[in-house]
Amino acid sequence: MKKLWNIMVVDDEEVMRESLAAWLREDGYSVDSAESGKEAIEKTKLKEYAIYFVDLKMPGGYDGIETMMEIRKTQPEASIIIVTAYATVDTAITAMKEGAQEYIVKPCNPEEISLLVSRIIKIKNLQRENSILRKKLTKQYSFCDIISKNPKMMEIFGLIKEVASLRSTVMIQGESGTGKELIARAIHFSGDRSTKPFVGVSCAALTESLLESELFGHEKGSFTGATGQKKGKFEIADGGTIFLDEIGDISPKLQLNLLRILQERNFYRVGGSEQINVDVRVIAATNKDLEDAVHQGIFPDDLFYRLNVINIHLPSLRDRKEDIPLLVHNFIEHIGPELGREVNDISEGALKILLNHNWPGNVRELENAVERAIVTCKTKVLTEDDFVFLNTHGNEKKQWSVPPELTLEEIENQAITATLQRTHGNIKEASTILGVDRSTLYDRIKKYNLPRN
Amino acid sequence: MKAIYLAPFGIIDEDVMSTLEICIWQIFGYEVKRMSNLADAVSAFDPKTEQYNSTPFLKDLIRRVPKDAEKVLGITNCDLFIPMLSFVFGHAQLNGPVAAISLARLHQKFYHLPENKNLFLHRVMKEAVHELGHTFGLIHCSDARCAMSLSNAIQQVDKKTEELCANCSILFEDINKHIRRGNGMEI
Numbered sequence: 001m002k003k004l005w006n007i008m009v010v011d012d013e014e015v016m017r018e019s020l021a022a023w024l025r026e027d028g029y030s031v032d033s034a035e036s037g038k039e040a041i042e043k044t045k046l047k048e049y050a051i052y053f054v055d056l057k058m059p060g061g062y063d064g065i066e067t068m069m070e071i072r073k074t075q076p077e078a079s080i081i082i083v084t085a086y087a088t089v090d091t092a093i094t095a096m097k098e099g100a101q102e103y104i105v106k107p108c109n110p111e112e113i114s115l116l117v118s119r120i121i122k123i124k125n126l127q128r129e130n131s132i133l134r135k136k137l138t139k140q141y142s143f144c145d146i147i148s149k150n151p152k153m154m155e156i157f158g159l160i161k162e163v164a165s166l167r168s169t170v171m172i173q174g175e176s177g178t179g180k181e182l183i184a185r186a187i188h189f190s191g192d193r194s195t196k197p198f199v200g201v202s203c204a205a206l207t208e209s210l211l212e213s214e215l216f217g218h219e220k221g222s223f224t225g226a227t228g229q230k231k232g233k234f235e236i237a238d239g240g241t242i243f244l245d246e247i248g249d250i251s252p253k254l255q256l257n258l259l260r261i262l263q264e265r266n267f268y269r270v271g272g273s274e275q276i277n278v279d280v281r282v283i284a285a286t287n288k289d290l291e292d293a294v295h296q297g298i299f300p301d302d303l304f305y306r307l308n309v310i311n312i313h314l315p316s317l318r319d320r321k322e323d324i325p326l327l328v329h330n331f332i333e334h335i336g337p338e339l340g341r342e343v344n345d346i347s348e349g350a351l352k353i354l355l356n357h358n359w360p361g362n363v364r365e366l367e368n369a370v371e372r373a374i375v376t377c378k379t380k381v382l383t384e385d386d387f388v389f390l391n392t393h394g395n396e397k398k399q400w401s402v403p404p405e406l407t408l409e410e411i412e413n414q415a416i417t418a419t420l421q422r423t424h425g426n427i428k429e430a431s432t433i434l435g436v437d438r439s440t441l442y443d444r445i446k447k448y449n450l451p452r453n
Numbered sequence: 454m455k456a457i458y459l460a461p462f463g464i465i466d467e468d469v470m471s472t473l474e475i476c477i478w479q480i481f482g483y484e485v486k487r488m489s490n491l492a493d494a495v496s497a498f499d500p501k502t503e504q505y506n507s508t509p510f511l512k513d514l515i516r517r518v519p520k521d522a523e524k525v526l527g528i529t530n531c532d533l534f535i536p537m538l539s540f541v542f543g544h545a546q547l548n549g550p551v552a553a554i555s556l557a558r559l560h561q562k563f564y565h566l567p568e569n570k571n572l573f574l575h576r577v578m579k580e581a582v583h584e585l586g587h588t589f590g591l592i593h594c595s596d597a598r599c600a601m602s603l604s605n606a607i608q609q610v611d612k613k614t615e616e617l618c619a620n621c622s623i624l625f626e627d628i629n630k631h632i633r634r635g636n637g638m639e640i
Contacts, residue, residue, distance in 0.1 A: 111605035
């Protein structure tokens with residue numbers, strides 16, 4: 001393991017520099033030396049060193065402390081040992097304050113240096129092992145590019161495996177940025193249709209007529225500009241899967257067309273009279289409450305039930321905060337090389353900021369934040385300073401105030417209703433959140449005649 | 454075939470010299486020859502610590518390497534140090550032609566204990582094999598019984614043997630093959 005680690009000795013006195021370097025080489029380390037702080041800083045840009053022995057007093061340019069501070073800028077994980085012949089409490093305190101790992105007085109007892117180096121290398125080996133294990137863990141918690149160890153997400157992964165090879169329609173609900181398309185792709189690529197096309201359409205991006213033509217195709221001359229026949233997405237996806245994102249935004253006319261294709265498995269191109277039969281699995285997604293839209297009569301209930309055969313409700317990122325470290329490390333691993341930036345870790349302080357953020361834009365917002373931090377980051381480790389752009393004020397929870405003119409019972413009724421909605425009718429979870437036992441919650445549900453979901 | 458030379462600085466006990474001749478021949482398989490006695494490197498003396506800097510000893514040896522020498526091992530009674538460390542049992546040029554060992558801290562009397570010649574000679578052999586091993590390119594070994602294990606204190610010297618462990622022996626054989634090939638010798 002020793003040969004994996006490089007050590008740098010920085011001392012203006014050749015005899016000191018070379019004797020320590022030679023002694024460390026006998027121990028199997030790869031050792032370079034520099035006769036000045038400036039030379040060491042230059043070498044730091046070309047090669048990574050696990051340990052630096054830096055002499056405190058060096059003439060001209062950088063002294064030991066300044067050299068250490070410069071090295072820290074490019075190699076913050078390196079361990080720096082300040083070496084001096086003239087020990088004073090003040091210099092020792094300054095060295096340690098500025099981030100030196102150790103402070104030793106020369107000449108040292110050989111045992112002292114041996115123990116010091118082996119202790120640091122032991123920690124470095126553990127850190128390296130930790131990083132390898134973390135990567136393995138990410139693999140373990142990843143399913144078709146989706147990373148999570150959240151129990152609800154694990155349940156979803158299980159459901160995806162079960163339904164992947166069925167033809168049943170799937171409805172994916174979840175806030176914007178929770179990864180609805182990734183789930184749709186996971187369903188497609190884990191099932192029998194994986195070798196056939198996966199076609200995605202964003203229903204909100206197009207006007208009614210354009211979306212109709214996009215989905216079902218058109219015949220030549222069917223409308224101004226239709227200069228030739230065009231196949232629609234349903235035809236292109238034949239044998240595979242069509243992913244209809246933002247399904248809640250389609251017009252009533254298209255809702256009917258869609259209902260027909262789900263019932264009959266056939267359709268007509270715009271301006272066409274030939275019935276086209278297709279074998280397409282439909283996966284729909286929305287960030288809207290479609291059930292509510294059905295109740296309000298905005299979305300037809302028969303289409304809703306046709307689409308909602310298998311329902312997947314994706315939790316928001318704030319409901320699966322345990323995934324934030326896994327996701328961040330995964331983004332660092334992938335985005336860094338893509339942007340040509342050598343960033344390989346995140347500090348605990350920075351991770352704390354990310355864990356405390358509310359993430360209204362969910363995983364997509366987190367990914368963008370990490371990408372932005374990697375672009376502006378000046379070291380190999382993302383720190384708190386790289387995330388100052390996260391608007392902490394806008395993220396603070398709004399002060400809750402009691403709605404005026406409500407009775408205590410009405411407030412209780414609202415609190416229970418909201419909690420049951422949030423837990424999708426899960427009594428156990430809702431009673432834990434509300435801090436009452438289950439029997440009390442059942443009593444209140446009965447008392448206020450509340451729907452379970 | 455080239456030889457390993459023993460270079461005594463000052464007067465070195467004959468038992469030390471003859472023990473080393475046998476031990477080095479047995480471990481490394483080289484003929485062992487003696488150089489005439491050399492004077493201790495006076496410039497190496499540090500009056501503050503009353504010790505000798507080992508680097509001038511090695512420099513002195515480099516100047517005197519005989520033509521037929523594969524390696525030269527200096528032996529001194531002086532207490533050696535290198536500028537960064539408070540003392541060393543020996544000092545070698547990794548992959549180089551010369552090494553030196555100090556006998557000062559190998560005596561029991563250094564630790565205010567009754568002298569034990571047998572123990573002392575074993576310590577001398579261990580340190581000689583260790584430093585010569587470095588000149589052949591061997592680095593410290595994690596096997597505490599191997600002569601190449603690191604000794605920062607006399608207890609660690611006593612724990613090891615004067616022999617190379619199986620791994621270090623294989624490494625030495627490989628290195629030695631290259632050396633002999635370089636010297637135009639048949640293997």
